[in-house]
Amino acid sequence: MDFSFLANNIVELTVTGLALGAIYALVALGYTMVYGVLQLINFAHSEVFMYGTFAVAWVFVFVHGRTPSTQTLGETIGLLLLSLVAAMVVSALIAMLLERVAYRPLLKRKAPRLMALISAIGASFALAELMGLRDRVAGWVGLRDDLDAYVAKARDTYSNPVTIQPQTLFEVGGYGVKDVDVMVILASLFMMLALDQFVRRTRFGRGMRAVAQDPESAALMGVNSTRIIRGTFILGGLMAGAAATLYMVKIGSTRQDAGFILGVKAFTAAVLGGIGNLRGALVGGLLLGVSENYGAALFGTEWKDVVAFVLLILILLVRPSGLLGESLGKARA
């Protein structure tokens, strides 16, 4: 174990860990909200995120052309805003489609939760494979796949033509904190705050909490649960789209299977914080991001994921309902 490495790089490890954790947290919100209203893990949420990352990549290519270049964050701000909108729209649409095709027909027939889970796993594979075959799909509808520079093979990594060069924003303990990390953390916090307020203050949010706590009573109050469930998927999609944009800023490339590992991490974050709990997703995400980084520093990068999941098991042994524990329905203002 390399304690001196951890100690010497603690600021950097913490900041980059928080940035990654903030992305986990945004994706975790999608798992946690759907769980809140349906008591169901939306296994395909990882694909909602992955489609968002491609939306970002496509906006970059569309606006910027295909000549690779390196820019600073400041130079790309407009491009990022545009990709944010595109990713949020695409992710929300995919989430809506999932609800309509993979869930609603089953729930309507009162299928057991297990069936819905299987259906979601199927949807997840189908969406990922479809993205993997995107060049052929484009071919079928008569479009030339115009992106060969970035899509040599369907399953290859799809990199942004614009590489964002992190700049030092300020120094802490000899480490220059990068603008990209700061933006990722701040933007995630902002999105989460907005969501939290939305759920607490709007009529939709009250309906959502009511459905989460007692669907039958909610119906008696005049809440249309189908609409609430659809809206919940959409909200989760919007958050995943935002996460996808930040991910593309920070990581800079995506693949058709990029959702898988990130989805597992985000789901872990949701469980860590207490599934069904919005604030739990934030706590779980940040904790996971930071401890992963510390673990990688101590034991070596190849142990990063092991550390993350050992942490999950340890915390669940002590607190089976996660750190903050309570459900969305019971979350208090």
Place this chain on the structure above:
Amino acid sequence: MLLEVEGLCVNYGHIEAIRDISFGVEEGQVVSLIGANGAGKTTTLKTISGLRTVRAGRVVFEGKDITTLPPYERVALRLSQSPEGRGVFVGMTVRENLDMGAYVRNDRKSAAYREDLERVFSLFPRLQERERQVAGTLSGGEQQMVAMGRALMARPRLLLLDEPSMGLAPKLIQQIFAIIREINEQGTTVLVVEQNAAQALKLADTAHILETGEIVRSGSGAELAGDDSVKAAYLGGDV
């Protein structure tokens, strides 16, 4: 007739929970449904509020056939229910629960809303004291008040109450029934399901007795309360 129920049949799988139930509720009345455990009282109410689907029969509210309307649309027609076991939102405060009752009205800032809230608080002063308390930490009696107050916040023309006296102390039962009468006198029609036949018959303009899914006796509350066979079966002699 404010509400007409015609030939209602509801099944749970192959089990017939209610068979050919027909009755009406006149505007301004209190109607009681009484019967033993499993007689089908809750099923009848849930079918009226839309939580259960019918195998046969019709539910007509204000002359409109609502048999196939989803529950959330029935609330908007001003038909609201306080469910069996109260069904309060345990993680919300008393006030948030009452707000949920007004969900379909969507007028939380208006004077009318404020007025209705005042009315609920004057019927249940305890709720005003507990406005900011989380409903899950209230006593059973207080939760019953929340459930009734919440149903009133939808401004119902017809209020459905499923066993409002369940699990309450005798003194509180008296109080709850007095409040139901007051609600009725203020102009809300009430359909109440009860195990406590003595109180329910005392209150009712019209009452129906359910046995294994069918109505076996109907009459005015006083008439049934004075009937020997009803006394023997439902009142245990102590009216």
